Amino acid sequence: MVGKNIAVFDIGKTNKKFTVFDEELNVAYTTSTKIEEKKTNGIICDDVDAINSWVLSVLDSALSRFNIGSIVFTTFxxxxxxxxAEDKLAFPVVSYNQEIEPEVRQKFxxxxxxxxxxxxxxGTPPLGQLLNxxxxxxxIKNEFPEVYEKTKTILFLPExxxxxxxxxKATEITSVGCHTYLYDIVDKDWSIVAxxxxxxxxxxxxxxxxxxxGKYKGVKVAAGIHDSNASLVPFLLAEKKEFVLASTGTWCVFMYPSAEYSPAKExxxxxxxxxxDVYGRPIKSARFKCGYEFEYYINITRKRFNVDPLKIPFDxxxxxxxxxxxxxxxxPTLTPGTGQFPCSKGRIVKEKEFFRDPATAYHVLNLSLAAQTYFALSLLTRGKKGLRILVQGGFAKNPHYLRYLATLMPYNTIVYYKYTEATSLGAALVGKAALEDKSLKDLDVELPQLESIEVKRLSIDDKYVEEYLESFKELCEKNSI
Incomplete structure (x- = not known):
């Protein structure tokens, strides 16, 4: 009997999640764990051995309980x-958080x-650390030439x-096309770097x-997919109008599928x-470390007031x-070289007022992150009005952020979803395509999970909003690193 359920591994930097979907793409079972990065010989690495052990443990358990027909990995x-040559690790799996000497970058x-x-x-900008x-x-080739020499296979993490x-063994376009410098979008081929x-x-x-x-214990295993692209898949199938997907987490990634490929040097x-994307099309996007900055300042606020800011209601x-x-x-920014203000020095302006009380601190933080989102979206869409901004992920559960974002962008429609696991859902759709031997485009699916809820803006004169945004921008540009 052919299995109908789909097993999805959503591997994040810290949180690793396993979900079993039924044939209607409803969640039948889910579990998660945390596996942190580790250091090997002074290099920050992803602990793939620990991840593999967890994967095999939860998968074997699920196979004994569910009739699974396909398995999909989506990762950062x-x-x-x-x-x-023996398919063993030639080198530890280096984390993109590893720093390198500036001279290496210059020579590159x-x-x-x-x-x-x-x-x-x-379409790849120069990013910090080893994000390219x-x-x-x-x-690796220059610092550890003997390692690169004995490397016979390069696989991206999902694969x-x-x-x-x-x-x-497989290569797939969503990982190769993830700000790597390895894919030439103009030629639609490997780049000069590759x-x-x-x-x-x-x-x-x-x-x-x-x-x-290939198969694992008789179950189909799909090639794999990059996580930001996985989160886009459900909306490519479901949305009929022009939209921007705001996939929010440690990184907030804003993806604008309707934009043409027109990289501007500025x-x-x-x-x-x-x-x-999964069909090989370039997707114009903007990013900044929204969730990372959120957690950093939440921890400061929690320690200062000895309260949980996440329980503060919207006022x-x-x-x-x-x-x-x-x-x-x-x-911004706590991670120099990233975001729309890469030279801005991350800090609190007017600390005394910020720390007046926990409610003020939490509201100010969310307003500031919504302002960063405003500037990211404005650059991405070149100020286009009338778009649907679809907020998915962690910040879809944050009314403070959502209300502020709707207020800062009155000429666009901000919507969110009670169902916030678009990445896993997108991977499940990939698994369904694998199960049915079809292209994603040919799937006959309904996605009731994607019922959107429109966000109401605050009752405030546009003049105050414009003045706030202007002062925010000036602060970002004034005190640069």
Whole structure:
């Protein structure tokens, strides 16, 4: 009997989640764990051994309870696994949070072209740390040449976990196209960086994300998919009008599928980039570390007042007052080189007012993050009005953020979803396509989970909103690193 259920692994940087979906794409079972990064010989690494152990444990348990027909992995991007001739790790799996010497970055651009030149071809801006996989491979090749020499296979993280289960090796476009410098969008082929680093020779053939590349205990294993692209899949199938998907978590990623590929040089240093979707199309996007900054300031507030800020209710009068009086600001960025204000120094402006009480601190924080979102979306869409902004993920549960965002963007419609697990749902759709041997486009599905709820804006004169946004922007540009 062919299994009808779909098993999805959603591997985040810290949180790892496993979900079993039934044939109607309802959640039948879910569990999660936390596995942190580790250091190996001074290098920050993803603990793939611990992840593999957890994967096998929860999967084998689920196979004994559910009639599973396909398995899909979706993971964070910017991460590759190097395998030797015996398919063992040739090197620890380096985290994109690893820092490298500035000289390495400089030599990379001297060899392969300026950031502006590469941006025009690959849609990839120069990101901090090792968030560009091409730069990571260049660093490994030059710092550890013997490792790169013995590397016979390069797999992106989703495909590595799929390989561990199935023995099948695959390359797929959503991971290759995740700000790596490895894919030339103009030529629709491997880039000059990829060719210079022998990536095509070390990579398996390309597969669709939904293609079955092998089996685990008789169950189909799909190639795999990058998590931001997985979160986009349900909306590509369900939305009929022009939209921007705000996929919110540690990173807030804003994806605008209707935009043309037109990389502007002024966007190179403002975290405007192009992902590649499951059909091979460039998706104009903007990002900043919204969830990371949220958690950082939440922890400060929690320690200062000894309360849980997440339990503070939304106060409409206070919310309006903070905008009108410009009470305080939380200015980006805690991660230099990222976001729309990459040179801005992350800080609290008017600390005394910010720490007046926990409610003020929490409202100011969410207003400031909504303001960052406003500037990200404005750059992404070039100020276009009449769009639907679809908020998914953690911030879809945050009324403070949502109400402020709707207030800052009165000419667009802000909606959120009670169902916040679009990444897992998107991966489940990939699993359904694998199960039925179909393309995603050919699936006959209804997605009642995606019932949207429109967010109401605050009752406040537009003049105050415009003045707040202008002062926020000035603060970001004034005290740069």
């Amino acid at each position: 991007g910017a991460t590759v696994v190097l395998l030797d 651009f001297e060899e392969y072209g300026s950031p502006e030149e590469l941006y025009v071809r690959t 996989v091409g730069l990571q491979l260049y660093w 590595y976990f799929s390989f561990i289960l199935s023995g099948g 060719k210079g680093l022998d990536v095509p020779e070390k990579s398996p053939p390309f597969y669709n994300v939904w293609d079955c590349i 966007d190179v240093y403002r975290d405007i980039l192009y992902y590649i 409409e009068k206070l919310a309006v007052k903070i905008i009108k009086e410009q009470t305080a600001y939380v200015v």
